[in-house]
Amino acid sequence: MSSKKYLNLSRRQVIRGLLATTAFGATAKFGTGCTPSAQTTAGAGGASPAAGGDEPMTVGFIYVGPKDDYGYNQAHAEGAKAIADKFSWIKLVEEASVPETTAVAESMRSMIDIDGAKVLFPTSFGYFDPHILKMAAEYPDVQFFHCAGLYKEGVHPKNIGSYFGYIDEAQYVAGVTAALTSKTAKLGFVGAKPIPQVLRNINSFTLGARSVKPEATTQVIFTGDWALPLKEAEAVNSMADQGIEVVTCHVDSPKVVMETAEKRNMFCTGYHANQVALAPKGYLTGAEWDWTSVYTRLMEDIKAGKSVQSGGIPHILRGGLKDGFCKMSAYGAAVPAEAKQAADAAKAKFMDGSMVIYKGGLKDNQGKEVIPTGGDLKQQDIKLEEMNYLVEGVIGS
Amino acid sequence: MTAPAAPEVLGWWGVPLAILAGMMRGGTPFLFVSLGECITEKSGKINLGLEGTLLTGAMSAYAISYLTGSPWLGVLAAGVSGVGLGLIHGWLSQQPRVNDVAVGIAMIIFGSGIAFFLGKPFIQPSAPPLPTIHLGDWSSIPAVQAALAISPLFVLGVAIAPLLKWFFQSTRWGLFIRAVGDSPDAAKAMGISIFNVRMLSVVAGSFLAGIGGASLSLYYPGVWTERISSGQGLMAVALVIFAKWNPMQCLWASLLFGGAQALGPALQSVGIKEGYYLFNAAPYILTLLIMILTCSPKRTLTGVPGALGTDN
Amino acid sequence: MNWRRTLESICLPVGAILAGLVLFGIFCSLVGANPFGVFGSIWKAAFGSWSTFQNTLIRAAPLMLSSLCTALPARLGLVIIGNEGALVVGGLAAVSMGLAIGTSLPPVGVQALMAIAGMVAGGIWIGAAGALRHYRAVNETISSLLLNYIAIALLNHLVGGPMRDPNSLNKPSTAPLDAVNMLTNMPGTRVHWGLLFGLIACVLAYFLIQRTTFGFAARTAGGNIRAARIAGLPVGKLTIIVCALAGACAGLAGMVEVAAVQGAANESLNVGYGYGGILVAFAARHNPLGAVLVSLLVGGILASGGILQRSHNLPDATVLVFEGLVFLVVLYSDSLYGKLPFFKEKPVDASPPAVTPKSPSPV
Incomplete structure (x- = not known):
């Protein structure tokens, strides 16, 4: 008898059709009539985009x-x-x-x-x-x-x-701030997946840090997905246990990373948006979209x-920073004057267009040269959007 | 905050420490959900909907803690929201011809829908978290101190496990639940109301699962987002089988599963980098292997409620 | 079967869906939306015109195949919820096959081999759950649930590592299938051939279960295993074959998803078609033809998710509440068969046990 179901469902559609046309017909205008008819005709007629x-x-x-x-x-x-x-x-x-x-x-x-x-x-x-x-x-x-x-x-x-x-420009400046604020320049990065966008942020953060403290390292932990709050918290905790002082991230929602870092008395730098409210003591600065x-x-x-x-x-x-695609969070209370100075200097170089993050002769963390000597890659270079390596100084896959 | 205390480098010692800490931090929600599922399954019903309960609990706890400023009221609210969902599941899954697995999956959708819908305004604000008990103050190493900052909910869960074991073994009500779960016909002959016993078991289980949600949002990781549970409620169902429906073994299994979650990040932090997806799947593979090894068509699994998975 | 029973089997599901709508309407008015406006929008977005109805069809297509993964074993009394996992391994196998052959065969041949690969992989995946059930008495619900997680981890591992196409950049994927090997849309529509596969599979499954000796054997074994054994039915074989067929359907859904939609295997294979399929199967009471209609209903619900956000400022989670409410009521309606006095047959022309059982009893 359950085979009869197909009958009643088509029946259901008939009934709903009747109901919709009668009872809802009057209200449909109220509920869904928000589309100005002018646009629909424009859409159907294929007119040129609205102007003036x-x-x-x-x-x-x-x-x-x-x-x-x-x-x-x-x-x-x-x-x-x-x-x-x-x-x-x-x-x-x-x-x-x-x-x-x-x-x-x-x-x-x-x-x-x-x-x-x-x-x-x-x-x-x-x-x-x-x-x-x-x-x-x-x-x-x-x-x-x-x-x-x-x-x-x-x-x-x-x-x-x-x-x-080019939010990695902001990550570079954050890297400068992080390295100079920390004592040992041991930094950490929680990433979602090893994809070009994430790798570029990790690399720029690390290169920024190493531009002021050549011994700086960045420990990377990949959680495997864009939103895994528990794994993100575990990653920050294990970084804290390894003596890492500053942590940042590239995951969909950095809230967990910032709050966990604050709980473990670490410094952190933000991502996507300003997260100073989540870590009032340890927040140094951050890379924000604009x-x-x-x-x-x-x-x-x-x-x-x-x-x-x-x-x-x-x-x-x-x-990048110059064109207003991204911006820096205001410096947190813990950032020393020396770090602010160096970070502002780096930022100024981005603003006047003289900064090159990816210089010729760059080596990856396996010791292989990934950019030939003399072949500086400007930010606009499309090769950077296909990045598949981690630079020297990054610990992790 | 001044600069962090001189960091102590733990190196490889960080791995066992992370697992130990992960057991207590990440194991707490598992513990509550699995104990809840254990009560439910002992009475002969499965509740897959605990995933939705966990989310609703996490949301309610966070919201109430934020609105009232009292995290403990939040925990209570999480339990109460669990009771609400449990009542729906307990009543619906006992109607004739209604399958408990199907109701559970519908309850996952409904519960997560409610939690996400009502939880929108609470993603941004920071709610006061539950206090922690600092057992590690004897140590000068911050990593040890942090690992031993345990949640009162964890203590509560650890206390509930043996209580529950005693409850099933030695009390009249425990006997009722086991009787209803093992052979409903015999229970009926004893004059027990199957409907009431199962209803109470499902509701009690949902109450605990809701508190498990509170542990997620008010203790660890301590936020409310829509991805907070990432499947832990469903996994608890497997965990109960792993634990052979024994509350004490639920405790050990929860610790194990919680520790396993910390394994991937901890190994990466000391330089093992390959195959983190496979590490993440380790608990599932382990449970399946254990099931294959311990089940046999010739004898029933010790502890398995007889009526589980039947229409009875 | 008299007219009252027929009427009952028409009115109960219709009534359940209407009741679900009423509950959802109450929910909407509680949160400040005009329920009639919302209903109007849902209708308009899901069934209002041929163009929007195609939206419903597109969303229904994967659910039909996926639902068979639960519906077929249910006839044997097994509750399989491994649809998602079978879909994922089916998609992976289909892509591997498609990439291995490339363009050395005509597209139809490649597509057929991809479909076979997907079905074999899905079949093995769920067949394994069936075999474990039969030979090791491992609970099939739990083992298939675990197999979901294992399949997803396998997908992430392969797509993120060994099978990753370096050109897939920010969304790790396998290498893309050759464009000529992709499944196209059905002529005159924007609905891909996967819908037809789903319809055919559902019809075939219906005939297999209802009209063949094999189906009869399966239903007998599902009704009473002990009796089936005594009658000499090969219960083990039946279990494994039915589970493998079920998995093959979900595997085919995976193949369609990669060959008609994504063009490669990636994390978008795992977006919940499996769990949707389980609910469709239960709401259709495991009837393959019913599954077609319930899939359309769910497709319509999903298709209306967008307009709820765009026209009524309701959050994205609203569609989950809607879907959850409708399913809870539809599941409940199953228990009302034979309970409502109006539909009860008169004792004179009915078989003796027309008394409503007081407590739940096995069916």
Whole structure:
């Protein structure tokens, strides 16, 4: 008799259909009619991106985790909120906890088809291939801005822009601060996975430290995933047991790392956002994103009629401290004057563009030369985004 | 804070110390959830939903501790929220033709949904944590002091384990639970209400699991985030089998599983770097091996409740 | 079976879903959202138009195959929850096969071999749980749960190390499959062929269980193992074969996920299709055809998750509460069969034991 179930479910749909059209029909306008019809027609007609006037524009943001994770997603969500507050013509639509599967493709599609979004910011790296690539090909009028992806000219659809910040510059400055504040220059880094973004942060942090104290070392522990609070706490504790004085991290939510470090009387430097409230005694400084400034500039450009398709907005948008993609937390009370001075000097070199972190002749921690002598790599060099080594001075895999 | 005290380098000694500390820190939630699951399973029902209970407990404890300033009220709230979810599970899983495993999985979704939904405002603030008992003050080594700063909840859990063993062995109510779990028909003949006994067992188990959640958010790692439990509630189900439904062995197994969580990071900190994913899977592989080695079709496992996994 | 019983089996699930909606509506109004607006949005996002219904279909596709991994062994009385693990190893095996062959065969041949590889791997994975159950009396629920964690650790290990494509940069993945070997969408839709695989598998499973001697044997063994042994049924073989078939379905789901969606194996294989499938199987009362419809329902719920956030400012966790409530009520509705007076057959035309049992009794 259970085989009869298929009958009743289709029946259910009929009943729900009737209910929805009758009872909810009147209220649907109230509930879902927030989409201004003007945009939908623009979307269907394939008109050029909205320009000039105070014509409203729908902008969609998609996050891989919850919006309030005290980390990666929150940094983006705060940027999104800031532009929505700043520009009254922006209508913000957001979805959080969207996995990197067909789900994200469908979310993008709904934002475009139902909400009439003209600009999308799918913020997780894993959304890029294949999901953003497919959707961008299908909706050539919509601009897709992807965080951290690599746009390939001629290979990928023209309406994709890739943006990311050289936050490792901030990590370098944090490394300088950490090394000079500590006595022994034994530093620690809790990483999620050994991927290029994480490796680059570890390396820049270490190179910053070694630029002022050549004997400095960074112990790395990988937890294996982006959010494993218990493993992160264990990692910090085992670093404390090994006599490490300053710890920093690259995981989705640094809260556990900062609080555990504070409990163990260690120093720490933050990541993603300002975490001084979590470790008032031991917080030295931190590498923070400044997506608000990036998003503000992008939206101003779009408002002015520029687009990534037409080349008005570059396909690869990168920047560091100088360009306002990232910033430093204010120094904590424990930072001595000497360390502040050296850190400010390093920062000044980033601001005037004279700093090169990855100089020719750099060796990895196996003693192999990874950058040939004389072949300095500037921050913009795409080779750095494919980093697969840890530099000399890093202890760990 | 002045600069950290001159760091003592422990080297390889750090590994056993980390495991010891991990046992007490990371083992506490395992201990509560597994003791809770043990009571539940002894009565013949499985509650996979303890994962959701753990999350709801962690959220309630953190929220109440933050709102009232009293972590102990938070612990109580965690237990009460566990009771709430336990009532749903206990009632629903005893309806005819309703499978307890299915209800458990639905309760994971529902419980985590409730915890995440209501927990949004509490991710940012810092709630007052539970005080710790410093057993390591005799040592001058900060690592030892930190490792021996144990939670009162851990002490409580360690005390509950033998109590529970005594409860099952020597009390009338313990006998009821075992009777209902082993042979419901005989229990019915004794005039015991199967429904009530199982309901109470599930609710008591959920109460403990909720407190396990409080240990996560108010002691270690001491935050409320949506990824706080990472599967520990489900793992406790395996742990109870590993422990052969014996509360004292639940204690040892929880310590072992807690220590195993510290193993990966501790080994990396002294330079062993390969295969951390496989280290992380070690407890699961170990449990499966033990099950394969100790189960046999010819004899039933000692301690296994007879009615477990049947529709009875 | 008379009309009252038919009506009962129609009204109970429908009523359960409506009750779930009412509960969710109450929840919404408690947190300050207009429940009718929310219902309107859910309808619009999940079933409102052909375009949004495709969204539902896309999300339902992996659930159909995954649910069979629980539904088939349930006929033998086994509760298998290793869907996630079988899906993951199926995906891994399919990618390995696809990468090994490359373009030396025509795409259809590669796809077939990938599907076979995925099914074999998934089949071995769950078949092992069945074998352990039969030969070592290891509880299959727990062993399959443990196998999930082991499969996920294996996936992370292989993708992060031995099988990692250095070009996958910030999202560790295996090397990508050749574009020609990818499964395409069904013509005129944006739904991939995995949906059809799911439908076919569900129909085949239905016929296997309900209409063949093999299925009859399995159901007999599930009803009473001792009687089945006395009747000379090869219970051990049945257990292993049914479990292997179940695992093969989940393994095929893994193959579809890599060959139609991701193009490589990575952590996105492990996003909860397995646990979703378990609930679908139970809500469908382990009927493969029912699983198709329940998958559509869950697909619709998942498809509406986005609009709840975008149009009603509800947090991302709302869809979990919704899904949880609907499932709890649907599971509860199972216990009402034969209990509601209206649907009770008149004692004259019914078989004798029409009295409602007071306490739970084995079915």
